[in-house]
Amino acid sequence: MHDRCLKAWVTGRVQGVGFRAATRDQALTAGVTGYARNLPDGRVEVLLCGESSAVDRVVRWLWQGPPASRVTHVECEQAEDPPPGTFELG
Template sequence: MSTRCVRAYVTGKVQGVWYRRATQEQALKRGITGYARNLPDGRVEVFICGQSSAIAELSEWLWQGPEGARVTHVTVEVLDHAHAPDHFATY
């Protein structure tokens, strides 16, 4: 199994609905490190590193999010030379 890192930008009603905290919970369940942070334009940026299968699962979950979220778009880019953090943070 290989480890990889990806960055996702999540668009929709994703701020003020516990999206970052729920993403952190989902990441920790899957052994994923990284962060989730609000952006000034209303999106949430999610940087995640872990096993490819876990990354795929979490990437799918990003389209759903927590109750109250209304995700309209998710863009994901694979980062070839990213440094994987040792924990998952929210900003």
């Protein structure tokens, strides 16, 4: 069941540092589906769908990221995207 879908754009040193894979691990642990994909402008776009508390937990983690990353900004908005059945990397 997906209570909520949220799209986030993560800015900083977030490409080439394992950010997407670590985001997938956090999402799967929280029971959240969605995706994480690199954008041409250097950001990572993340879709998170799941129970509100689980989505919020992953969003809080996005501000931290994996050890090699350096997150400077996370912008979020509600998403109308259909929730995927798993968490995908793109």
